[in-house]
Amino acid sequence: MSIVKRGFLAIAPALVMIGLLAAPVPGYAGTENAQERRDARDTRQDTRQQGRKEKVDCRQADQKSNSDCRQEFREDKRDGRQKARDIKY
Numbered sequence: 001m002s003i004v005k006r007g008f009l010a011i012a013p014a015l016v017m018i019g020l021l022a023a024p025v026p027g028y029a030g031t032e033n034a035q036e037r038r039d040a041r042d043t044r045q046d047t048r049q050q051g052r053k054e055k056v057d058c059r060q061a062d063q064k065s066n067s068d069c070r071q072e073f074r075e076d077k078r079d080g081r082q083k084a085r086d087i088k089y
Helices: 003-022 024-061 066-088
Strands: none
Touching: 024 066
């Protein structure tokens, strides 16, 4: 066996260990960010569904014009997006 090959075989296990120790750090950070994105997405979706229901209820009750109900729906969606940003960032 050549000296270069012996040197590589001596260093190879150490390189593998370094790789294994460094791998979990980015994985954990990615998992945390993914959870924040999911929470933010869930918040936005819940806000949309709730807003749709309120818009239908508003129109059925004839409390306001359709444009007033639409404007409230838009404001609710804006508030939901802001809550999602607060969660995410």
